Amino acid sequence: MSAPLPEPHAALLEQTGTFGGNALLLTGPARVGKRALAQAVAAQHNCQGARGPYGEACGACAACRAHAAGAHPDILLIEPRATTTTGKAARRKLIPIGAILEARDKGREYDTHVFEFLEVRPTFRRRVVIVDGAEHLGQEAANALLKLVEEPPHRALFVFLAEDLRAVLPTIVSRSARLSVSPLPDALLERALVLGGAAPDPTLVAFAAGRAGVLADPAPVQAALEDARTLSQGLERGLLSALEATEGLEKRWGPWHPEALRFSWRAAPPHERARADAALSALQDALEAYASPSLSFQVFALSLREAFGYS
Numbered sequence: 388m389s390a391p392l393p394e395p396h397a398a399l400l401e402q403t404g405t406f407g408g409n410a411l412l413l414t415g416p417a418r419v420g421k422r423a424l425a426q427a428v429a430a431q432h433n434c435q436g437a438r439g440p441y442g443e444a445c446g447a448c449a450a451c452r453a454h455a456a457g458a459h460p461d462i463l464l465i466e467p468r469a470t471t472t473t474g475k476a477a478r479r480k481l482i483p484i485g486a487i488l489e490a491r492d493k494g495r496e497y498d499t500h501v502f503e504f505l506e507v508r509p510t511f512r513r514r515v516v517i518v519d520g521a522e523h524l525g526q527e528a529a530n531a532l533l534k535l536v537e538e539p540p541h542r543a544l545f546v547f548l549a550e551d552l553r554a555v556l557p558t559i560v561s562r563s564a565r566l567s568v569s570p571l572p573d574a575l576l577e578r579a580l581v582l583g584g585a586a587p588d589p590t591l592v593a594f595a596a597g598r599a600g601v602l603a604d605p606a607p608v609q610a611a612l613e614d615a616r617t618l619s620q621g622l623e624r625g626l627l628s629a630l631e632a633t634e635g636l637e638k639r640w641g642p643w644h645p646e647a648l649r650f651s652w653r654a655a656p657p658h659e660r661a662r663a664d665a666a667l668s669a670l671q672d673a674l675e676a677y678a679s680p681s682l683s684f685q686v687f688a689l690s691l692r693e694a695f696g697y698s
């Protein structure tokens with residue numbers, strides 16, 4: 388499966404190991420390590436061997452070996468699919484009723500459905516359904532799930548993951564035991580980075596802000612941070628340099644770039660930051676609307692120069 392859990396998160400397994408209820412709700416920022424913890428909980432509740440110091444799975448029994456191979460028959464992960472409307476990629480993510488009931492999955496979006504998955508007896512000890520993005524559960528899907536959470540077939544365990552507790556339906560929250568997954572100290576991330584064979588990178592560690600998942604694949608994050616740095620310098624140097632820098636951005640634009648850009652102007656005065664954020668949102672809207680990318684990036688360069696008072 389993945390690397391061992393960082394110590395502060397592994398320590399949470401002490402609580403989950405003795406958990407006898409039907410549903411856990413893990414909250415914490417994106418990429419802080421919620422999914423890795425959920426997987427460790429699922430392994431823990433299926434392990435047939437001798438537990439570790441925190442009650443964690445042994446890593447050696449048949450269940451643990453299946454887990455390590457990514458082929459654990461008793462674990463189902465459900466996450467939202469980005470819904471599309473009128474040819475435009477919508478930002479709203481949704482876990483539809485089709486994720487729960489096969490008969491309602493007209494578009495065949497999900498390979499395995501929660502209801503059908505739970506009809507089958509566990510191969511090892513306990514079937515575990517991980518819902519990553521509980522705040523994106525549609526009302527219908529949540530209602531169907533609640534019935535299963537209240538009377539889980541074969542003692543199944545639900546693990547809900549959410550970034551923002553307030554965005555989760557109260558009916559889910561009230562039926563779950565809550566556990567918050569905290570960001571890790573910088574020193575721990577720095578050490579993990581170096582142990583992973585990478586060079587120390589204080590900027591990357593500051594950007595990660597305790598989210599271990601950001602360091603799982605550091606290269607694209609570092610590239611985005613480098614692009615953001617190049618853009619900052621370009622903006623300061625003049626219009627032509629700014630346009631050149633956004634041209635580079637356009638070529639390499641990826642999922643990390645928006646956050647890397649916001650990080651690069653985090654120290655600017657609030658009114659400048661607000662205008663820069665607005666320029667970034669306008670760029671993202673334009674790209675989602677399939678506007679001409681090169682024109683959109685040029686407008687972005689101009690708006691940023693204005694935002695920071697260079698023009």
Ligand SMILES: [Zn+2]
Binds near residue numbers: 444446448
């Ligand atoms: Zn085991």
